Amino acid sequence: MDFALSDKAQEYLANLTDFMTTHVYPAEPVYHAWRQAKGYDNHELPPVVEELKSEARSRGLWNLFLPDESNMSVLDYATLAEVTGRSIDLAPEALNCAAPDTGNMEVLHMFGSPEQRDRWLKPLLSGEIRSAFAMTEPAVASSDATNIATSIRLDGSEYVINGRKWFITGVADPRCEILIVMGKTDPDAPPHRQQSMILVPMDTPGVEVVRHLPLFGYQEQHGHSEILFTDVRVPASNLIAEEGDGFRIAQARLGPGRIHHCMRAIGMAERALELMCTRAANRVAFGQTLAQQGVVQQQIAESRLAIEQARLLTLKAAWMIDTVGVKAAASEISAIKVVAPRMACEVIDRAIQVHGGMGLADDVPLATMYAQARAMRIFDGPDEVHIRTVARRELKPYLS
Secondary structure, eight states: OOOOOOHHHHHHHHHHHHHIIIIIHHHHHHHHHHHHHHOTTOOOOOHHHHHHHHHHHHTTOSSTTSHHHHOOOHHHHHHHHHHHHTTTTTHHHHTTOOTTHHHHHHHHHHHOOHHHIIIIIHHHHTTSOEEEEEOOOSSSOTTSGGGOOOEEEEETTEEEEEEEEEEEETTTSTTEEEEEEEEESOTTSOGGGSEEEEEEETTSTTEEEEEEOOBTTBOOSSOEEEEEEEEEEEEGGGEESSTTOHHHHHHHHHHHHHHHHHHHHHHHHHHHHHHHHHHHHHOEETTEEGGGSHHHHHHHHHHHHHHHHHHHHHHHHHHHHHHHOTTTTHHHHHHHHHHHHHHHHHHHHHHHHHHGGGGGSSSSTHHHHHHHHHHHTTTTSOHHHHHHHHHHHHHHHHHO
């Protein structure tokens, strides 16, 4: 295995690192002050992010997640994704590399018709609009996608959609114009051929946003929403690929996306460790700096060890996607989806502890980072599902 960055990726990394230092980190207090002044129930994009997007685009730091746009491998992009995770609210969006748009763009790029790509992929690639991916449902265990109950029924030249979705990321943002909805087109087909995906514009009659759900009591800018679909009608041409392809599309969408999520989690952990070390070096208790206290030294060392292990495992998974494909790397992808967010939660928690009361406040970004890292242990499949995948691969030779 070779984890060395290509020359192109090294150029991007130097450019991105400078962009983070000169533009993104200074923009963080501006972003949070704007949201605080407007109220966190306001889901408009703070203007400073549009300024960052303009600067990033002028630097060529745009759509780096998509190989056909950036000419980078999944492994190359992984290191860049880690850097953006250091400022999770601003950097991914500034580079047009924020979920769920990244996954939706990958779906349209891989499976969309020419008309679908022209109508929706182009404005997403240009950062003009945002999108959402409607899969999770409140009434069923959505960790098993075969449970999904939302119906997508063909009626003449239209599909009719009925169902309820929740924790749908991005819907609260006023720029969200299109949903990719996963539902059942044939309940009688084999379990993994029952689901399909279809494009539903947000302004379609029958699409009702019921509420915006908080994470740990906090409303994120893009929001996580509950949506009710009541006799929603869209043209049959809005179906992505063919009926029954929903599960296959979901797996293709989630593979590289989990690399992105995990590397961003590692970026969060790196920043938390930096904050921890800075605090430890400057805070005095019992006649010594915290950095001189053995218990704090252990917390710092354990954090470094955990970060390095998670990074190596994630880079291995990215390398495997590039060399043998998503399907062959399924177990490694599941492993990192467990390891990286779990590690980030532990490192951020230690950093909070070293900061004391300040770690719970918004003077430092640790509390919001923890909430985001903890949420990662549920979205894109909870830990238990991914552990099951790893266990099944390990047991397969013994049970055949």
